[in-house]
Amino acid sequence: MGGPLDGVKVIELAGIGPGPYACMLLADLGADVLRLERGAWDAEPTTTSELLNRSRPSVALDLKSPRGRELVLELCEQADALIEGFRPGVTERLGLGPEDVLARNPRLVYGRMTGFGQHGPLAQRAGHDINYIAVSGALWPIGRVGERPVPPLNLVGDFGGGGVFLAFGVLAAMLSARVSGRGQVVDAAMVDGSASLMTITYGFLNSGMWREERGVNILDSGAHFYEVYETSDRRYVAVGAIEEKFYAELLDGLGLAGESLPHQFDREQWPQMKERFSAVFATKSRDEWTEVFRDTDACVTPVLSPLEAAAHPYNTARDVFDTNGVIQPRPAPRFSTTPGSISAPPRLPGSGTRLGLAKWGIDDEQFDALRAAGAFGPPGD
Numbered sequence: 001m002g003g004p005l006d007g008v009k010v011i012e013l014a015g016i017g018p019g020p021y022a023c024m025l026l027a028d029l030g031a032d033v034l035r036l037e038r039g040a041w042d043a044e045p046t047t048t049s050e051l052l053n054r055s056r057p058s059v060a061l062d063l064k065s066p067r068g069r070e071l072v073l074e075l076c077e078q079a080d081a082l083i084e085g086f087r088p089g090v091t092e093r094l095g096l097g098p099e100d101v102l103a104r105n106p107r108l109v110y111g112r113m114t115g116f117g118q119h120g121p122l123a124q125r126a127g128h129d130i131n132y133i134a135v136s137g138a139l140w141p142i143g144r145v146g147e148r149p150v151p152p153l154n155l156v157g158d159f160g161g162g163g164v165f166l167a168f169g170v171l172a173a174m175l176s177a178r179v180s181g182r183g184q185v186v187d188a189a190m191v192d193g194s195a196s197l198m199t200i201t202y203g204f205l206n207s208g209m210w211r212e213e214r215g216v217n218i219l220d221s222g223a224h225f226y227e228v229y230e231t232s233d234r235r236y237v238a239v240g241a242i243e244e245k246f247y248a249e250l251l252d253g254l255g256l257a258g259e260s261l262p263h264q265f266d267r268e269q270w271p272q273m274k275e276r277f278s279a280v281f282a283t284k285s286r287d288e289w290t291e292v293f294r295d296t297d298a299c300v301t302p303v304l305s306p307l308e309a310a311a312h313p314y315n316t317a318r319d320v321f322d323t324n325g326v327i328q329p330r331p332a333p334r335f336s337t338t339p340g341s342i343s344a345p346p347r348l349p350g351s352g353t354r355l356g357l358a359k360w361g362i363d364d365e366q367f368d369a370l371r372a373a374g375a376f377g378p379p380g381d
Helices: 018-028 066-076 090-094 098-104 129-136 155-180 190-197 199-207 244-254 267-281 286-292 306-311 353-359 364-372
Strands: 009-013 032-037 058-060 081-084 109-114 185-189 226-230 236-240 300-302
Touching (some): 009 018, 009 066, 018 081, 032 353, 058 353, 066 098, 081 155, 090 098, 098 109, 129 155, 155 185, 155 190, 185 190, 226 267, 236 286, 244 267, 286 300
Parallel strands (some): 009 081, 081 109
Antiparallel strands (some): 226 236, 236 300
16 A cells, blocks of 8 residues: 555655655655656666655756756646745746646645745845744754854754645645645745744743743753753763653652752752752763663653664664665654555666656657657757
């Protein structure tokens, strides 16, 4: 049985980062995604390290070629969605904008991935994850007291606020189109998505529970019971004992139960308690502390490196990672009757041109005509 998106057809105008991630999510769950990009139509199907491009064929296409652009429009007639990540206005200038595509298929969903959105004073500006989350307010709170904000890799803008919101928006619009018969444009901006991820923080701010200062709040390393501590072997454990009953188990494991300690939520004592906890955690190795808290609800876990995580029993028990040849996370979330799968490794650009188009009804005669017309690049290539 195919994944839950079996039968869904998506055109991907290839980009980088969040757009490919959204398409990977859809493809892993069974959608038939055609990744259209620059490449050699006869490239060998050599596996690459671009994991975001897995589970779908790469089709060589020249968007500057009239026949290449027309092929995109023809494919859109049978697609449920098109996803692109160019700067605003680029696909319109190519003749592949929403109006062009929806004229050919009114039910199609047009997914757009940008940093700053399709309009506004920054719409045409270049940027990366760090810039988008800086503008959205998501970067400011991440860091320790008295220090600069710390970039959280590119997880909050590119992937959390970008790719996931794009995939969610496209699927929501497809459900709407199946009821109404009308497609629409999904404007997914990383500023918007990362701002949405901050909803609970704004709730804390509105209620007075959060100070607009780094490293002094309950979830930003201000609290001694929500912190990372170094162990005797220069590794780390993560502590997240927020609830009173979990905090009691934490104190018990640390050997501090029964001592006269400040109230857990006495903010003025948090720095002092962090020093106390730091001294205790420094007396044992990471794995020793892991064993101490193994069967408790103290919310203490080892901090694992990415390579450690892939091999750790916590994750091997659930097959969180695929380690067959290369290490990569398996599809998520999980489905009881229509599980997702990594259907193919990422391969060289253009290597899936013939087979990918054949699945969408392009036979050998049509393929050769497209090639001769320069749809895949200069004629004869």
